[in-house]
Amino acid sequence: MHTFDKNSARVIAADLQSTFGSLDAALVRSANLLGTVVETAAASSLNATESQRLYQCVASGLSHVVASRSEIVDAMKRMTILKRHSNLETVDIGCDNPLRTIFTTSESRPAVHDTIS
Numbered sequence: 001m002h003t004f005d006k007n008s009a010r011v012i013a014a015d016l017q018s019t020f021g022s023l024d025a026a027l028v029r030s031a032n033l034l035g036t037v038v039e040t041a042a043a044s045s046l047n048a049t050e051s052q053r054l055y056q057c058v059a060s061g062l063s064h065v066v067a068s069r070s071e072i073v074d075a076m077k078r079m080t081i082l083k084r085h086s087n088l089e090t091v092d093i094g095c096d097n098p099l100r101t102i103f104t105t106s107e108s109r110p111a112v113h114d115t116i117s
Contacts, residue, residue, distance in 0.1 A: 002086040009083065009093045016076055023069045030062040 037058050041051040083089065 002082060004083070004086050004088050006088060006091060006093065009088055009091075012079065013094045016072070016079075019072055020069070023065060023072065026065050027062070027069070030058070030065055034058045034062060 034055070037054060038051075041054060046054070083093070
């Protein structure tokens with residue numbers, strides 16, 4: 001069994017919430033940027049080659065933000081598993097339990113590699 005400091009765990013939970021807020025805000029701003037770039041390119045008569053390059057660059061940046069968010073979700077899942085096998089198993093530290101709230105029953109069962117000894 002792992003032993004974690006409750007206050008440190010609460011700071012991590014708050015940092016996770018803040019990180020998701022920042023990433024979601026970045027997604028909104030990136031999506032807005034893409035829309036504005038498309039409108040501006042069309043209005044400025046950019047040729048298809050140049051506009052395509054521009055769209056791909058902006059869309060790639062947006063995709064990277066989505067991928068970053070996915071990595072943080074995976075880290076949160078791992079932290080939830082660690083918490084379940086620690087002295088904080090029954091302690092509410094103010095974070096969501098993604099294994100209980102967003103997955104179906106069959107998905108929430110820990111896989112063999114999720115069991116921590």
